[in-house]
Amino acid sequence: DAGVIQSPRHEVTEMGQEVTLRCKPISGHDYLFWYRQTMMRGLELLIYFNNNVPIDDSGMPEDRFSAKMPNASFSTLKIQPSEPRDSAVYFCASSFHRVGNYGYTFGSGTRLTVV
């Protein structure tokens, strides 16, 4: 398995532009998570899905952020409009809910820079 695949690896955009981050989870995994990592706040859970349905989006910072999972093999995180304070590394992770096995598999992340 190729693991969790995120694209792009790096994104530089101007303030006010729309940004879309993409994630392909591991086949067969039924949970998908979006995290944001910054030096100041560490790892923050933004939203997670179970069987393509959003379960908890309480970590989404503002209405400018939205996430979708149209099918089991693809998810997007969109920021519109983007702001410099959105600059961070965004990680996608997936997991298979099995009793006694709750570990996640993370993607390599998307480093977003908003200038």
Added chain:
Amino acid sequence: GNSVTQMEGPVTLSEEAFLTINCTYTATGYPSLFWYVQYPGEGLQLLLKATKADDKGSNKGFEATYRKETTSFHLEKGSVQVSDSAVYFCALSDLNTGGFKTIFGAGTRLFVKA
């Protein structure tokens, strides 16, 4: 609510030294506990886990024991290598009180000198 506290870094050691990274947790239920490792430019990787009290997780020479009486899950390795230089995250997941979310500590950066 549930939380994880780990020792602040960075931790700097010489090769072959003994490593301990402290981690304590707060949880109202019976969480599963994890250590993840993040190498530069990469995502987090699951290093080891323990799902109940007194369980010992181990992998690649690293160990951690789930201590319910002290609410701790300290990471240890007997002899570190330069290649162990990374950021280590302690984490917990409690299905009963936290849903299927994992809460991560702030991370501890480890530098190993040759």
